[in-house]
Amino acid sequence: MSQHRHPGAPGRAGAVxxxxxxxxxxxxxxxxxxxxxxxxxxxxxxxxxxxxLSAAAGVNxxxxxxxxxxxxxxxxxxxxxxxxxxxxxIEYVLGLTQRRAVALVGVGNLxxxxxxxxxxxxxxxxxxxLLDADPSRVGEEINGLVVRHVDDLPTVAAEESLAIGVIxxxxxxxxQVADQLVxxxxxxxxxxxxxxLSVPEGVDVRKVDLxxxxxxxxxxxxxxxxxxxxxxxxxxxxxxxxxxxxATDTQEAIGT
Amino acid sequence: MSQHRHPGAPGRAGAVxxxxxxxxxxxxxxxxxxxxxxxxxxxxxxxxxxxxLSAAAGVNxxxxxxxxxxxxxxxxxxxxxxxxxxxxxIEYVLGLTQRRAVALVGVGNLxxxxxxxxxxxxxxxxxxxLLDADPSRVGEEINGLVVRHVDDLPTVAAEESLAIGVIxxxxxxxxQVADQLVxxxxxxxxxxxxxxLSVPEGVDVRKVDLxxxxxxxxxxxxxxxxxxxxxxxxxxxxxxxxxxxxATDTQEAIGT
DNA sequence: CGCGATTTGTGCACGTCTTCACAAGCGCCT
DNA sequence: AGGCGCTTGTGAAGACGTGCACAAATCGCG
Ligand SMILES: NC(=O)c1ccc[n+]([C@@H]2O[C@H](COP(=O)([O-])OP(=O)(O)OC[C@H]3O[C@@H](n4cnc5c(N)ncnc54)[C@H](O)[C@@H]3O)[C@@H](O)[C@H]2O)c1
Ligand SMILES: NC(=O)c1ccc[n+]([C@@H]2O[C@H](COP(=O)([O-])OP(=O)(O)OC[C@H]3O[C@@H](n4cnc5c(N)ncnc54)[C@H](O)[C@@H]3O)[C@@H](O)[C@H]2O)c1
Numbered sequence: 056m057s058q059h060r061h062p063g064a065p066g067r068a069g070a071v072x073x074x075x076x077x078x079x080x081x082x083x084x085x086x087x088x089x090x091x092x093x094x095x096x097x098x099x100x101x102x103x104x105x106x107x108l109s110a111a112a113g114v115n116x117x118x119x120x121x122x123x124x125x126x127x128x129x130x131x132x133x134x135x136x137x138x139x140x141x142x143x144x145i146e147y148v149l150g151l152t153q154r155r156a157v158a159l160v161g162v163g164n165l166x167x168x169x170x171x172x173x174x175x176x177x178x179x180x181x182x183x184x185l186l187d188a189d190p191s192r193v194g195e196e197i198n199g200l201v202v203r204h205v206d207d208l209p210t211v212a213a214e215e216s217l218a219i220g221v222i223x224x225x226x227x228x229x230x231q232v233a234d235q236l237v238x239x240x241x242x243x244x245x246x247x248x249x250x251x252l253s254v255p256e257g258v259d260v261r262k263v264d265l266x267x268x269x270x271x272x273x274x275x276x277x278x279x280x281x282x283x284x285x286x287x288x289x290x291x292x293x294x295x296x297x298x299x300x301x302a303t304d305t306q307e308a309i310g311t
Numbered sequence: 312m313s314q315h316r317h318p319g320a321p322g323r324a325g326a327v328x329x330x331x332x333x334x335x336x337x338x339x340x341x342x343x344x345x346x347x348x349x350x351x352x353x354x355x356x357x358x359x360x361x362x363x364l365s366a367a368a369g370v371n372x373x374x375x376x377x378x379x380x381x382x383x384x385x386x387x388x389x390x391x392x393x394x395x396x397x398x399x400x401i402e403y404v405l406g407l408t409q410r411r412a413v414a415l416v417g418v419g420n421l422x423x424x425x426x427x428x429x430x431x432x433x434x435x436x437x438x439x440x441l442l443d444a445d446p447s448r449v450g451e452e453i454n455g456l457v458v459r460h461v462d463d464l465p466t467v468a469a470e471e472s473l474a475i476g477v478i479x480x481x482x483x484x485x486x487q488v489a490d491q492l493v494x495x496x497x498x499x500x501x502x503x504x505x506x507x508l509s510v511p512e513g514v515d516v517r518k519v520d521l522x523x524x525x526x527x528x529x530x531x532x533x534x535x536x537x538x539x540x541x542x543x544x545x546x547x548x549x550x551x552x553x554x555x556x557x558a559t560d561t562q563e564a565i566g567t
Numbered sequence: 568c569g570c571g572a573t574t575t576g577t578g579c580a581c582g583t584c585t586t587c588a589c590a591a592g593c594g595c596c597t
Numbered sequence: 598a599g600g601c602g603c604t605t606g607t608g609a610a611g612a613c614g615t616g617c618a619c620a621a622a623t624c625g626c627g
Contacts, residue, residue, distance in 0.1 A: 105604075243529075271339055337614095387622085
């Protein structure tokens with residue numbers, strides 16, 4: 056469209072610059088580009104072509120260009136993208152210019168691992184509170200943070216502006232915890248418990264379910280096995296089957 | 312299409328029953344249906360309607376019916392689906408009739424949590440080995456399993472038929488570990504390290520990246536904030552905006 | 568046995584996502 | 598200044614996924 060627009064230069068404060076509304080699929084890939092860009096920046100690259108960046112992020116280069124074009128025109132034809140500028144832009148769009156506060160509820164097996172994870176801090180987040188319902192866990196100090204009782208959530212929310220709640224409790228408690236989070240104004244939840252949460256409109260929930268990932272892989276194992284198991288059996292149908300691809304979300308086979 | 316087919320009744324051994332090739336989106340939802348079905352079975356339900364099951368799984372009922380129709384015709388019009396039969400069918404398709412062996416590489420912070428997770432066993436998997444490169448970790452016993460050195464991988468693979476490798480090492484080591492897994496015949500990998508893996512064709516990789524999930528949520532927070540920040544500012548465009556949805560992969564706002 | 572209530576399975580239309588292919592733009596070199 | 602090679606940004610086409618709406622099928626009951 057128009058040439059050098061600046062939909063939201065990170066330097067500009069004041070009026071909200073009307074985020075371009077990105078396709079959801081694009082939003083899901085921006086963090087991957089961002090990670091690749093940080094790696095490139097650390098390696099000393101000042102610019103990168105769509106080909107180079109797409110390889111680093113494991114996607115098709117046309118897709119990458121279309122994704123980035125939604126943010127505006129930040130590339131230079133014949134040259135590529137300015138790494139630092141692109142990092143700035145993506146971080147702005149993702150809302151990472153402010154370090155967002157995360158409340159982690161459920162400091163058990165998994166919760167401990169998450170609480171000790173440095174990838175939070177290095178990727179734009181800050182664990183603002185650790186919460187648990189078990190009195191014997193309350194008071195424990197992990198990584199400089201003291202575990203508080205989950206009923207203190209309103210107090211915590213009053214102290215900090217919580218952006219995201221992470222649920223790492225057993226499935227049976229997850230809905231109740233979600234309700235508590237919503238009640239104190241949290242509108243984004245990451246759920247590790249294997250269950251469906253119901254939340255009011257306007258609240259976003261994303262889930263991470265390890266078993267689901269394994270089961271999807273299991274399916275592909277099963278499928279691969281059932282294909283290789285027919286070497287010369289002239290059974291029913293199954294004629295051509297030229298490529299027999301699988302990938303979609305699954306990344307697959309990137310040469311080099 | 313045809314009426315009562317049995318593309319692969321779980322009882323039948325012998326010839327491989329030619330898996331129907333399912334849309335990837337369907338495959339990704341089957342595990343969710345399976346979980347919901349197990350819950351229903353535990354609650355004593357013998358049958359369930361597409362409406363009921365779809366509500367329990369958090370999806371649209373038409374989508375659920377279309378998904379299930381890809382497996383064959385296992386419902387009864389006017390009645391619904393037989394819970395036990397459907398569980399059998401989905402488990403068969405997902406390849407869960409055999410308990411698959413998982414090798415977990417990287418027994419650090421996260422690896423410990425995974426090793427102690429009972430969701431593996433209860434959802435069709437068995438941790439067959441814990442592996443780490445750190446000599447001081449080798450020999451440690453977790454949950455009845457002894458941590459072995461990652462260089463023992465060939466030995467482990469010879470003892471067990473490894474179906475899936477899980478990588479929970481730092482990003483810097485992940486590619487090397489992936490290569491080692493592929494070398495011993497593993498064709499499905501679940502990667503927790505924040506990096507792109509390159510693997511030969513035919514090997515499936517799925518990744519779980521916590522920071523990406525948080526950044527996607529951050530984007531939606533940012534977007535929501537930039538919308539509510541314009542209450543009466545007759546700025547540019549942004550006229551109607553009736554619903555202002557967001558969900559796609561993000562589940563959102565299911566009443567009740 | 569027939570009828571109405573119920574629920575599945577699916578044709579169809581629509582929207583989203585991906586990929587190709589190429590014109591437009593940029594920098595560099597002569 | 599002009600031309601050349603490289604890379605972006607995007608139109609268009611196709612693949613894929615979604616959801617409505619309804620015909621077909623089944624059950625229970627009178
Ligand atoms: N451990 C893993 O590797 C892993 C992997 C994937 C998913 N998960 C899921 O993550 C969740 C946590 O797993 P875990 O292994 O850490 O379990 P866990 O039992 O070790 O820890 C759960 C914690 O939640 C706390 N809790 C219970 N009810 C609560 C409530 N109402 N409010 C606040 N805290 C409450 C408990 O006191 C406990 O500390 C489970 O749903 C599990 O299925 C775990
Ligand atoms: N801790 C979390 O909650 C969390 C969450 C999301 C993602 N991750 C990612 O998971 C990975 C592991 O995180 P962590 O916190 O457990 O780190 P960690 O440092 O605690 O553990 C890593 C383990 O891998 C082992 N290791 C290193 N190189 C190896 C090799 N070549 N072969 C085998 N083992 C090797 C180390 O000895 C160590 O035991 C990281 O990539 C991290 O980014 C962690």
